[in-house]
Amino acid sequence: MPRSTNPLVISRVVGDVLEPFTSCVGMRIVYEGNTEVVNCSELKPSQIIHQPRVDVGGDDLRTLYTLILVDPDAPSPGDPNMREYLHWMVTNIPATTGTTYGEEIVAYENPRPIVGIHRLVFVLFRQLGRQTIYAPGWRQSFNTRDFAEFYNLGSPVAAVFFNCKRENSPSGSGSSRRR
């Protein structure tokens, strides 16, 4: 019984957002205050107000990547009818550089979850070449799989996720969800 120990699988990021894939490009995401995004780490909304610094691996400057940030648990993990909510999209990022060298198609919107603990997933795709990717009409109900298929991006080359919940959780935080 091959039970995966990959945190992406256990937390169902692979499943809800992505197909199984093999990570082949390094990616390092650091929010302000030197808080690096580690799988399944918990970050507060106050820590993720501004877009993070993203360092993409790879070796050839001519290879371009697309990075997206989605929330599959919008508006609440128990009832994710807005799955997925697109928070950020940057395309044409050259390898070995960062998002500052790419084109921001969808501006970074800082996640502010209200109900429950949301997973926020950064996904990196390798582009076949320089291409024009258009922003979707709206942020919610984004589908990463369809998006990748539509623009021929193939399987993701890297992904990392973190958890985020409301800044000031009411005590007995479960109670508000029950109604």
Next chain:
Amino acid sequence: MEEVWKDINLASLNDHNTSSSSTSSAAFIFQDFLARPFTINTTSDPPPPTTTSPSPSPSPSLSPSPAPPQSLTALSLGSHHRHINNRNHHFHHQHPAPPPPPPLPPTSTPKLPYPSSPLFVDTLPCSSSLPCFPTTKRFPEPSSDSSPTLDRRNKRMIKNRESAARSRARKQAYTNELQLKVDHLLEENARLKRQQQQLCEAAANQQKKKSTLYRTFTAPF
């Protein structure tokens, strides 16, 4: 871990599981996950709102932690006692033979990893507290047969179980991530130590050769 997700799937498919499926042994295995904290007399009539008889039975059997699922389900269906005893093996055997009526994802069925039993031990303390609620006797019956209050409670319970399952998944994912990190760091540590040792030796060898002072770097000017 897959059991946790099966749990969620079961919970979400709650309304599809009718009492008639209790006759199907394969489906029952799934149902008894739901039934575990609930009443165990699934073969009897649909549970009355306040069933006192089944309620005490889970509690004594729940006290020893790994044993309870077996005895619980033994009460529900005698035939399943040994199924739960060899949960891992029997899930292998069970699933190919009778196709489970609820449309569960096929990938989740064969995977019952042995190491996930600690997860069940985790859930048991929770389930042992459930018999305190009078309404938790409700076996996942379709909502049509009871008052809206029970129905709402049922839904709430399902949501609670889902969120509990998510919590467990999160915890598990975090632990795994830490484990991976530890492994990487240990590897790196060992590598760096070796490297440092090599450099030290090289330096020591170098030192032996030098017997007199001599200039090693030319001056910048």
